[in-house]
Amino acid sequence: MTNTLHRYGDADSFRDDYVVFAMCGRGHNDEGVVPKLRRFLEMALPFKPVNMGDARHGGALRAAKSMNPASHWKRDMRPDFQTVIQGLDTVTTAAAVFDNRVAAEDFLKTVKAADLGLSVNISTSIDGAEQCCHVADACRHSVGYSLGFEGRTEHLPNEDVLKLATMCGHGMVSASFAKKMVDWVKEGRRTPAEAATYMTRFCSCGVFNPSRATRILEEARMRQK
Amino acid sequence: MRIDPSKCVACGNCTYVCPMGAIYIDPAIERATVNRDECVECYACYNGLSQEHLNPTLVRTVRKLFKMMRVRFDPEPDVCPTAAFAPEELVWPRVVRRAFSDPRVPHESTGIEGRGTEEVKTNDVSGRVKVGEVGFTVELGRPGVGVWFREIQEMAWELARAGVVFEKKNPITTLMSDASSGTIREDIMNEKVLSAILEIKVPVERTEEIIRLVRDVETRLDTVVALGVATRCDADGEERVVAPVLERLGYKLERAKTNTGLGRITNRANIVPQGEVTAR
Numbered sequence: 228m229t230n231t232l233h234r235y236g237d238a239d240s241f242r243d244d245y246v247v248f249a250m251c252g253r254g255h256n257d258e259g260v261v262p263k264l265r266r267f268l269e270m271a272l273p274f275k276p277v278n279m280g281d282a283r284h285g286g287a288l289r290a291a292k293s294m295n296p297a298s299h300w301k302r303d304m305r306p307d308f309q310t311v312i313q314g315l316d317t318v319t320t321a322a323a324v325f326d327n328r329v330a331a332e333d334f335l336k337t338v339k340a341a342d343l344g345l346s347v348n349i350s351t352s353i354d355g356a357e358q359c360c361h362v363a364d365a366c367r368h369s370v371g372y373s374l375g376f377e378g379r380t381e382h383l384p385n386e387d388v389l390k391l392a393t394m395c396g397h398g399m400v401s402a403s404f405a406k407k408m409v410d411w412v413k414e415g416r417r418t419p420a421e422a423a424t425y426m427t428r429f430c431s432c433g434v435f436n437p438s439r440a441t442r443i444l445e446e447a448r449m450r451q452k
Numbered sequence: 453m454r455i456d457p458s459k460c461v462a463c464g465n466c467t468y469v470c471p472m473g474a475i476y477i478d479p480a481i482e483r484a485t486v487n488r489d490e491c492v493e494c495y496a497c498y499n500g501l502s503q504e505h506l507n508p509t510l511v512r513t514v515r516k517l518f519k520m521m522r523v524r525f526d527p528e529p530d531v532c533p534t535a536a537f538a539p540e541e542l543v544w545p546r547v548v549r550r551a552f553s554d555p556r557v558p559h560e561s562t563g564i565e566g567r568g569t570e571e572v573k574t575n576d577v578s579g580r581v582k583v584g585e586v587g588f589t590v591e592l593g594r595p596g597v598g599v600w601f602r603e604i605q606e607m608a609w610e611l612a613r614a615g616v617v618f619e620k621k622n623p624i625t626t627l628m629s630d631a632s633s634g635t636i637r638e639d640i641m642n643e644k645v646l647s648a649i650l651e652i653k654v655p656v657e658r659t660e661e662i663i664r665l666v667r668d669v670e671t672r673l674d675t676v677v678a679l680g681v682a683t684r685c686d687a688d689g690e691e692r693v694v695a696p697v698l699e700r701l702g703y704k705l706e707r708a709k710t711n712t713g714l715g716r717i718t719n720r721a722n723i724v725p726q727g728e729v730t731a732r
Contacts, residue, residue, distance in 0.1 A: 230555070231709065232678075232680055232707065232708070232709045233591070233594065233595065233678040233680070233707075234707060235595075236706070236707075237704075237706050238706045238707070241706070241707060248573075250570070250573055250574060251574065251577075251715075252570055252574035252577040252578045252715065253570070253621075254719065254722070255574065255577040255578055255715075255717050255718075255719060255722060256577050256715060256716065256717055256718040256719060257719065258718060258719045258720065259718075282555065282556075283556060283558075285499075285556075290499065290500055290501060290502040290503070290530070291502040291503070292502070292503050293503065293504075293505060294502045294503060294504045294531060295504075296504055296506060299527070299528055299531075302528070335712065338714065339712075339714055342714075343714075344714075344715065344716045344717075344718040345714070345715055346573060346574040346575075346576050346577055346711060346714065346715030347711075347712045347714045347715065348573050348709055348710060348711050348712065349709070349710045349712060350707070350708075350709045350710075351707065352706060352707055352708075353705055353706070353707065353708045353710075356708060356710035357710075359712075360689065360710065360712055363712070365712040365713060365714060366685075366687075366688070366689040366712075366713050367685045367689040367690075367691070367710055367711070367712065367713060368575060368576040368684070368685060368689075368711040368712065368713030368715075369572040369575040369576070369581060369682060369683065369684050369685060369710075369711040369713075370572075370682065370683060370685060370691050370708050370709070370710050370711070371571060371572050371573075371587075371589075371680050371681070371682035371708060371709040371710075371711075372680065372681045372682070372694070372695070372698060372703075372705050372707075372708045373678070373679075373680055373705075373706070373707045373708065373709075374663075374678075374679040374680065374681060374698065374703050374705075375678070375679075375703070375706075376594075376595065376676050376677070376678055377666075377667065377670050377676065377677045377678075377679060378670035378671075378673060378675060378676045378677040379597070379670075379673070379674055379675055379676055380676060382597045382675070382676060383595070383596075383597070383676060384596075389595070392595060392596055393595050396594075396595075397555035397646075398471045398494065398496075398553075398594065398595060398596055398646045398647065399471065399494070399496045399499075399500055399555065400471075401468065401469055401470060401471040401473075401496065401596065402471075402595075402596045403467070403468045403469070403470070403473060404468045404469045404529070407468045407529060408529075411529070416526065425528075425529055425530045428500060428502070428530055429469065429496060429499075429500035429530070431499060431500075431555045431556055432555060
């Protein structure tokens, strides 16, 4: 998966977007990996992630399959990290999302010290990742650059919508829904945080960043004035 | 995916959440309907929408009353009030749509959820992209446009003509009837997916040539392409070879995925005891 690589925005727009994820290579370090992946997620908790998840079960905010109608007026908008950690029961990718560099740096330091043997990647601006590695004393092994979107780009939506929708690299947050959320925030029908939460529930692996989404929605609203 | 007309109340929530815009309210039946040609079986509607299990007749009546009074109904935007989505049993070749579009379905070929592979994310243990090599991920259809296999075919043929080798542990490669020519099996040409990744690696000297080739094919396709370029860092963690080439080609490098080098081989069968000489 390249599900965190091709987020739209310039480097500065990733100042509150640090995705740290762990996975194993088939046949190389996949024996006994499930407890290690759980441990990876548990280690993220003290650094206050804004989301976390695994690629098989989803993130810390999920759709409810049997919703009580009364919950329309009192919906739980808080991420449930324990469900993510306890539910990780198979070989998969585990990810934790942070909205500041210091937290990502400190988390990487902790992961390095734990020496889990898993492959750990950071997806953010190039400079942001370099600084995280520098602080954690981790030597970058490989780097995968995003060259952005090419071809028939006239099919793509506007910048605000693209920034929001591409935070789910699997494409589960549709451009139409992201645009609807921008419009609802502009109309005052929902707060940016509420709109960000709705979108987060569609992300199937927990890498959507609700903190960055809230900021983007807030900026879109303010620009209207 | 289909929507049960006996349950649907035409609230319209699902029309927004479909990444392909394949769901619409059919005015003839006043129910949400899936355009099966455009639907890529990603299950974003089924997995992403919360579900209530309200009585459809009751909900329709309330909605009609509100409409008569010109009162705007303001429901939660991520809810299907009557749990109207009904996943279908997919058969070949349509099942390919879901394999490439629903990220929760792991590919049998790679064991990885979604449409990709390990790429350089596990390069610290796999050694997939070596020093002096560049790995390309040519992802067609992303973001949110979708791609037909006949378009993927065109890109694959051109890359094969350039003499590149497709990554074996990649879902598209497993669907090729002839990987040397980039020929994908014929019976899936009319299937559409959310996106799909062609994965190759070449010597670093061919970086510019491959990018120009991809750009040329892009002009002939009715979709978008997200291009990823991966390489090894030097022993000091710096990358001095590929970035200058990309910048010379006009790319402003903003974002990257960085393998921090913390992985190590831990499977017992693969560990070479210290002091043991190996022929590999």
